[in-house]
Amino acid sequence: MTLLAIMGSVMIYKGTKLLQERRFSSSCETLTSEIFLTKSLAISYQIDIHLILEQKNGKFYLTRNTDFSPKHIKPLLESRVELPELVFGKEDLVKEFYFYGNGWIDGEEKLILFMASHLKKQYNVEVKHSYRKAV
16 A cells, blocks of 8 residues: 555656646747747738736746737737746846837847746747848
């Protein structure tokens, strides 16, 4: 009976760890697709979009804002997404990006995010312009 209890507790520990890693991977995929969607909407509709990535009280949020948007995409643009298991690091932080209708992006080109449950696992996101700069 004791052996079964020990094996059960080990399985629960491993299962919890796997679940956290899956949530982390899912949040990273969601963040990447949200950044790509923001970039695509800005270029397709020729509008400027302000993207805010915010870590507040241990939670990570993505918020999009714009001054002008067609009515049929307004819910997409003025939304807030919570991403579990993602953090910038230990302290609260805000990173902002501006996606312009001409394909230009203002903000950092590379984000480093960490898994909330342990900061050893990290994910890199590259935010690149949609066209090449003239030389």
